[in-house]
Amino acid sequence: MPPLYSIGKVTVGPALLLGWRPKVEGKENVPAAGGVILAANHLSVADEYFLGAVLPRHVAFWAKAEYFVGTGFRGLVTRSLVTGLGAIRVERGGGRAALSAFDGAIPVLAAGGQVAVFPEGTRSPDGRLYRGRTGVARLALAAGVPVVPVGFAGTDEIQPIGTLWPKLKRGKAVVRFGKPMDFTGRSDDRAEMRRITDEVMAEIQRLTGQEYVPRYAPPRTAAGGAGPATSGEGLAG
Template sequence: MFYWFLKFLALGPLLKLIFRPWAEGAENVPREGPVILASNHLSYSDWLFLPVVMPRRVTFVAKAEYFEGVGIKGWLQKTFFSGAGQVPIDRSSGSAAAGAIKTQLRLLEQGEICGIYPEGTRSHDGRLYRGRTGVARLALEAGVPVVPLAVINTNVVAPPGKIYGTFARPGVRFGMPLDFSRYEGMEGDRYILRAITDEIMYEVMRLSGQEYVDLYAQDAKKRDRETEREAAQDKARAESDEVWDEIRPV
């Protein structure tokens, strides 16, 4: 109930008034029945704008810690995340990834829409990174279609690592549903899972217009941090050498 309150009375109208989000191809999302929405991930605001442009409820999984706070603050946090269409990951499984799939399978069995970011984390530079195969496993185990989509300009509105962004009209572009029923029963084949995931990511790339990098986003972030650290160390050594040259006796 709180989800619909936020969408139609509280947060949704405010987002529409200020940002005027747009949508293309929303008719590609089935009007009923379970479906997976596979999206690129540009900003922490992605999960706010996607539900605004869709008539059906979209549910994402989130860290269980968001729902376990105590006191008034904990209650407010749990209420907000639940109302915003997020559910905690099932922590009875051996890992967070397995718990997320278990939670999403339960939601799909109930006929809901599950949103998933195959990249696993936000893009730190606006490029599209290699998808993780959880989306493929989920599609095969649940036996449901996957609708690829691309969020546009959310990284301008709310850039990663920054408090404030620049005004822009965010949008969502939906692709045609992808049917992977031809791979039924093959969710244990890692080559099949990779092929399905790559097909999904290709459609996301086509919809978003992003440059694709065949590297996991987390690995790319780590590599760039190391490069920045090495550059900073080189700069510090160069500055130290300059100071020494100035004070060294001739």
């Protein structure tokens, strides 16, 4: 577990649990050991906070590359956070640059770690669940590990897009874990990866009850506002 993450587990984590009192369901579905992908809907920057707080093991998030190269004081703080928390850098330009995320994620999974991904690729602009990108399927097939679907609710009210600090709303956040999904033996052709991704998104929708939108979420610049903290991204596909 990275040093900064370890510090957070005994400081920020307990404070989140005590102050916000998130409701956690199905945590027994998350394997206690071994590599696992945590695939979640994405409503708020707070999703990462609560996921890390409720699980005992280190969670490595995919974080967009911009967080690793920011300038000024805010950029320095963000760079230090994502590096110290053991985040995995994701280039969103496509091609080999985007695939570099696997170079960081697969060793973590092979070593028995947990990697969190948000298949929608960005935070939902309106609370609905958008079409998933196939990065989650590519990673699951390449690493040969199960996918645990995760459903968040209420986190968008705690920290809406564009806000710097979370609002203290006790009992509002809900984190639900579904049963592990094993895709061993499935092919890695484009059509099959789309089917796998859709299966994962269907499980996430079952956990959240969100309205599903069969198209990719609009870029966050179009949706308005950018948060200051890490935001795991699904790879394009």
